[in-house]
Amino acid sequence: MKRKRTANALWLSIGTGLTVLLLGAAATRLWPQASSNSAQNPTGEETLAIPETPQSAVFSLATQPPQQRAAQLQLLAQGKRSDDQKRARFLLASDLIQQGQAAAAVPFLEKLDKDYSTLAAYALKRRAQAHAATGETEQETEAWKELANRFAKKPASVEALYELGKADPSYWQTAIARFPAHPRSLEIAQTLLKQDPKQPELLLQIARYGHYLPEVGAYLDRLTKDYADTLEPEDWEAIAFLNWEKQRYGEAGKAYAKAPRTPLNAYREGRGAQLAGRRDTAVTAYNKVVAEFPDSPEAPTSLLRMAQLGRDRAAKLTYLDQVISQYPDRAGDALLEKYKLVKPDAAQATLTAQVAQMLLESHSKTDAAAELRWMLAEEKAAQGDIQGAWTLARQVAQENPDSPLAAEAAFWVGKWAQRLGQAQEASQAYEYVLSRYPESYYAWRSATMLGWDVGDFTTVRQKLPPIALPAMHPMPLAGSDTLKELYQLGQYQDAWALWQTEFTNRQSPTVEEQFTDGLIRLGVGDNLEGIFQISSLVRRTEPTEQAQVQALRQQGDYWRSLFPLQFAEPIQQWSQTMRLNPLLVTALIRQESRFERKIVSSAGAKGLMQLMPGTASWVASKLNQPQYDLENPDDNIKLGTWYLNYTHETYSDNSLFAVASYNAGPGAIAQWIERFGYSDPDLFVEQIPYPETKGYVEAVFSNYWNYLRLYNPDVSAKLAQLSASHRAIAESLP
Incomplete structure (x- = not known):
């Protein structure tokens, strides 16, 4: 419910007919039925089978720390021959090698490469690593050679080729030839390029497979600068794709211009130029997409992009009208943009009404229609017409249940119903949000409105929710x-x-x-x-x-x-010390850094909790800790939780203000409280004038809620019960 400038006499300018369309539309159900748990394609056939993880005592132990699982692995490893006995031997040996007890690992690896067919090559690798760690050079070399020869067609053999190549370089060439995408092969390529930079074939190898290399951009630049004349279109496509993945959009666009001519490649040529600020190049490329691939999905997208880049309103309208007339699947998007373009001009009131009516009548089920409905609902609310806002918000939930705005609209149906004295309707709305959009920020807000014990803005800090972890790792859906x-x-x-x-x-x-x-x-x-x-x-x-x-x-x-639970031990330790809810801290870290301990923002914020160096220095002085490393998770979380505690103390443990302050600074929050007041926390969030901070607050508390619903047994059970009951309620409605 963001506050926006409202148009004078909006509904008078739109006209009676559209007012009836918007406010008087009847729905067959009060709430649309929630999706079933079984996704099907249009023919009704199941489209994705989720494999179950095989029952295994060792797989369960694999989620535990090595020290905690050691005794049980010992028992299994010494037991009768079975799949789990082999797994236990392998995992125990791996743990012992990692812990510096390689000699103790060797007995568990004896003949394991013969017994454990699934991981035979890796059993040999462990044996070689154990011998290397114990200084048994001859046995190590023998194991590497056996791995290289017996499993020459298996990627694991590259590890042997890498080690053997330190003495005989021919092994390295074999590794590159057989498995160019293997990380060891790329490590070899980088080493060889340091010895002789003029090897374009190695640069191409990195361009095709080195997506994870932090310095890959430098290799791409060297390749395109020094060897452009030798590159084939497929080479340019690989270079373009990797630049795109690394968000080097300008360079990607240039490379896509030389790649095989496909609709996507042609579109990305233009999009890359647009993101790099090369407007004229982008427009030229987009025009080519429309001319060469008029039937592709990229054609209407290119027209919409050109509308964004148009120098005047007439040019923008030309592109939008072309989408409306030629591409019905994207007409809704174009109509919404047209509505936004003409609405500010009071002289265009009739056209504004016509565009809105066309969008809502002819493209009612689109996300664009949902956005327009929500814009109009916000305007109604700002004008004090809560009944009108409630009706429009309910239409979003009914007509556009898959829209990104649907959860927000359904929640505000509940809030506005309370304002209108409709308590039962409000409760139904909140339950619907929890059932239909359980992952959303608005599900958490709905749970609090229903009185669930999940922490509100003023109480979430003190919560210490119990956590239950899954017994096994998730199962990959692809791969050998x-x-x-x-x-x-x-x-x-x-x-x-x-x-x-x-x-x-x-x-x-x-x-x-x-x-x-x-x-x-x-x-x-x-x-x-x-x-x-x-x-x-x-x-x-x-x-x-x-x-x-x-x-x-x-x-x-x-x-x-x-929503992984990374760095759980230091988070738990410092959350307890600073009297903070550990799931709230985890939620904030996920939003700040996605758990990347070495990440640095464009502003210079560092580490898991994205502390600015000046802030970190000030906090360290308060903690009397002159030495710290912001890349060290323990140091970063210690300083970050101290600061989060400080923002809480500044605002009397109100976590809404504390989290907003963590992002925007305490001065801004104080100004907003004075400006907007705090009679309704949900309204306060919607009124936050910094879009980044508003999104940040919603994201952090959405993260918190998801950690709670996924790992807290009580909340998980309550949600499951609600979902089952809500389906029955929805089916019984007239």
């Missing part, structure tokens, strides 16, 4: 049996290295591949990209893929992967 076994055993680095060779479809991955890639990245601490890969699955537009994503979103593993 070897990959899945490694992942279930918590051997994340090996799984990640293997996945780099198996994931050959990076530019257009399947749903299963993208979810798996996210899991694998999370396993090795690439949290920013891992969370992004999983969260961006909802952007899929193809119907079958949308159904697959919907099926995946019904799984707890999907949500727990989006």
Whole structure:
């Protein structure tokens, strides 16, 4: 319910007919029925089978710290021969090597490469590592050679080729030739480039497979600068894609111009130029998309982009009208933009009304129609017409239940119903939000309005909710049996290295591949990209893929992967010391850094809790701690929780103000309180004048709620019960 400038006599200018359309539309149900738990494609067939993790005592132990699981692994490893006995031997040996007890690991590895077919190559790798750690050079070399020869067609052999290549460089060339995408092969390529930079084939290898290398941009620049004349269109496409992934959009756009001519490549040429501030180049590229690929989805998107870039209103309207007339699937988006363009001009009141009517009548189910309805609802509320705002918000929930605005609209149906004295309608609205949009910020606000014990803005700090962790790791949906076994055993680095060779479809991955890639990245601490890969699955537009994503979103593993409990020990320790709810701290860290301990913002904020150096220095002085490292999780969380405690104390433990202050600074919050008052916390959030801070507050508390609903047994059970009862209620409504 953001406050916006309202148009004078809006409804008079729109006319009676549209007023009836907006305010008098009858609905067959008070609330639309919530989605079922089973996603299907248009033919009614299941589109994505979520595999169950095999029952295994060792898989359960793999989620525990090495010291805690050691005794049980010992018992299993010494027991009768079985799948779990092999797994226990492998995991125990891996733990012992990592703990510096390699000699104790060797007996568990004896003949394991013969017994454990799924991880045979990795059993040999562990044996070589154990011998290396104990200084048994001959046995180490023998094990590496056996791995290289017996498993020459397996990616794990690259580890042996890498080690053997330190003495005989021919092994390195073999590694690059057989498995160019393996991380060790890329490490070899980087080493060879340092010895001789003029090797374009190695630069191309990095361009195709080095997406995770922090310095990959420098390699791409060297390749395009020194060897542009030798590159083929497919090479440019690889270079463009990697630049795009690294958000080097200007360079990506230039490379896409030389890539194979496809609608997507042509569009990204223009989009890259637009994001780099090259307007004329972007417009030229977008025009080519429309001319060359008029039937592609990228054509109307290009027209909408050109409307954004138009130099005057007439030019913008020309592009928008072309979308409206030629691309009915995107007409709603164009009509909404047209509405926003002409509405400020009082002389265009008739046109404004016509555009609104066309959008709401002909494209009523689109997200654009939802946005218009919500804009009008906000204006009604600002004018004091709560009944009108309530009716429009309810239409968003009824007509556009999948819109990004639907959860917010449904919540405000409840708030405005309370204002109108409709208590039963308010409760139904809040229950609907919890049932239909359980992951949303507005689900948490609905839970608080219903009196659930989940913490409100004024009480959430003191909450200490109990947490229950899942017994096993989630199951990757793609990849080999070897990959899945490694992942279930918590051997994340090996799984990640293997996945780099198996994931050959990076530019257009399947749903299963993208979810798996996210899991694998999370396993090795690439949290920013891992969370992004999983969260961006909802952007899929193809119907079958949308159904697959919907099926995946019904799984707890999907949500727990989006909301991982990283750095749990230092968070728990310092939250307790600073008297803070550890889930609130976790939620803030997820928003600030996605758990990337070395991340640095454009403003210079550092580490997990994104502390500015000046703030960190001030906090350290208060803690009498002259030495600290903001990349060290313990130091960063200690200083960050002290500061979060300080913002809480500044505002009498009001977590809304404390969290907003953490983002915008205490001075801004004080001004907003004086300006807006605090009679209604939800209204206060909507009135926050900094869009970044408003979004930040909602994101942090949305994170908190998701951690609570995913890991707190009481809240999880209550939500499940509500969802089951709400479906029955919805079906019984007239």
